[in-house]
Amino acid sequence: MSAETMDRSDPLTGGQRGPTPAPGLVLVFAAGKPAAVPLALDGAEVEIGRDHPIFAAHPDTRVSRRNSLVRFDGRRFMVIDLGSRNGTFADGAELPPDTAREAARVIRVGDSLLVPIRDVRPMQRLGVRVAGDRIEGPSLQHALEAAAQAARLGKTLHITGESGAGKEGLARAFHACGPASGGPFQAVNCATIPEGVAERLLFGTKRGAYSGAEADAQGYMEAAHGGTLFLDEVAELSPAVQAKLLRVLETGEVLPLGASKPRRIELRFCSATHRDLRAHVAAGTLREDLYFRIATPRVIAPPLRERPEEIPWLLQAEAERTARGLALHVSLVEACLLRAWPGNVRELLAEARSAAQSAHAAGSARVERTHLSSTAGSAFAPPGGAAAVKKPSEPTRAHLVSALKRAEGNVSAAARELGAHRTQLRRWLARHGLDARAYAPQGRRTRGKGD
Incomplete structure (x- = not known):
């Protein structure tokens, strides 16, 4: 690459x-x-x-x-x-x-x-690196290098991060930098698998295993043989399927539905969630033994709000994909830098595409702020138009510590970075046993609560 x-x-x-x-x-x-x-x-x-x-x-x-x-x-x-x-x-x-x-x-x-x-x-x-269709600022480059290091040293990786932040890109980096890079990369979003069919889709089926099974069917795991299997939202799998997944990871053998003998497979395994895996274990949606098998090493996909230097490059790439020669106006880029983008890169690209199409349809040579939807990159409001802020998803303890360090213990500044109200941030800090004052410079640690 x-x-x-x-x-x-x-x-x-x-x-x-x-x-x-x-x-x-x-x-x-x-x-x-x-x-x-x-x-x-x-x-x-x-x-x-x-x-x-x-x-x-x-x-x-x-x-x-x-x-x-x-x-x-x-x-x-x-x-x-x-x-x-x-x-x-x-x-x-x-x-x-x-x-x-x-x-x-x-x-x-x-x-x-x-x-x-x-x-x-x-x-x-x-700097900012352009790698094919991907734009990589320093934060993302560090995450990609961590994924590459995990690939060189082991066979598993877990990725956390908000929706749209680029977890699959990190999984692909894990695949590309390991010894199985020449094999297949099989990506599966467990949240989209219909209830009741996960077992046969993942592990495959033997002819006659159930009514309508007229031939052997290969599962995602066998399809990934010699390469990498990426399970996004892995905690969405049922406990029974999780138990079978754990056995495959520990033995290297997969037993298709209806089969009497397991088949040997060799694969590297990458999983992801948009929440902390420990929260899934505490909620009873993830088996504890599977957690200990897949939770480490772990890489965090940084949210777009921590990668503002990438935004102009992403906007330009999307404008050029829409119409060659279509330029960006400073008002559009400024507006995008000021918005929260709860959907991260996925949302930014979709809204940039829409704005570029609007500009092109109007015969404009450049995309301006007026071409951008007024709701693009903003928090959601409830039905009926009442003004309200979308409750932000709870960040991990590592994200909280990172924000507090950058804000030097200032709760208001950390809350702004995380797109949350100070009161909400204090609740998160209390839940994780964190004291904002511990991250303030020595001279400020005895003054108030870090506001």
């Missing part, structure tokens, strides 16, 4: 290579095209303007010579407009001159977009 790394460059302001995070910005969109240029803040602030080196390879004539000042105070990125000709926007809102405002998601100067990030070192090292 060939891969091209886009804008993989050395830090523009001198790099911090030690363990201390390097807060900074990433230029993700400039003058109509995606970018991936990291900029570490020098002395906790940086002045953005047309002559800054960050625009050397991505010139934007709508950026003023002295456009904006960005500061990081240890907790937040604060932005000040320096009297620019076309203004400065923080999270979609235009700033009055000489007034500092927080930017949590995106900063717009001219026709360019910069994403504030607490540690730009991964972007400095890895």
Whole structure:
């Protein structure tokens, strides 16, 4: 698999290579095209303007010579407009001159977009990689490498992550990097298997096993012989089928329905759920013995909200698939960077396709925010149109710890990142025995509850 790394460059302001995070910005969109240029803040602030080196390879004539000042105070990125000709926007809102405002998601100067990030070192090292049809930012690259390492060291992998975040892509990486890469890759979504037929679909059937079984039928497991079997939503299988699956994984033998002798198979096994497997065990939907067989090693598919640098590239790829030469307007990319995308990459691509089709049908040469559905990437509301926020799915303990670390124990900031209300986040923290104050800098640990 060939891969091209886009804008993989050395830090523009001198790099911090030690363990201390390097807060900074990433230029993700400039003058109509995606970018991936990291900029570490020098002395906790940086002045953005047309002559800054960050625009050397991505010139934007709508950026003023002295456009904006960005500061990081240890907790937040604060932005000040320096009297620019076309203004400065923080999270979609235009700033009055000489007034500092927080930017949590995106900063717009001219026709360019910069994403504030607490540690730009991964972007400095890895950039954004285009690998075939897949766009890979640093978080996704780390997850793919973890899947590849699991393939080199063992025969099983479990993947967790939200719906649409790319779990099958990680499973395919596990397959491609292992010794069985030349064999078949058999992907099965257990949640879509009709009740009562999972056993024969997975393990196959012998002729005469039941009324209508007029010939031997190969199951998914035999179809994966010599390769990799990927079972998505594995906990949706019934306990009886789980027991039979466990036996196959432990013995390497599959017994088709109605057969008297097992058949020997050789395969690698990858499973996935959109919830933590331990929650399935606690709920009684997953056998404990199967859990201990498949739960480790584990890789997390990072949600799209943790991969904002990928969004412009994903949008461009979908626009080009819809109509060659169709360009992106900064308003569309900014809107997409500001939305939660509960359906992750799957939802973004579907909505981008719809917006591109609307633009093309209207005869527009570029896709703008007006072509994007007003509900795209937003939380769901109940029937009747009453305003409400979709209850977010509960993150894993690892996700919670990650968010708290990035927010340095600030509950409000962590809640924003996770797309949840502070009250909901506190419930999750209590359920997992986590104290937000433990992740705050030493000087703030005794003050309040991390707000």
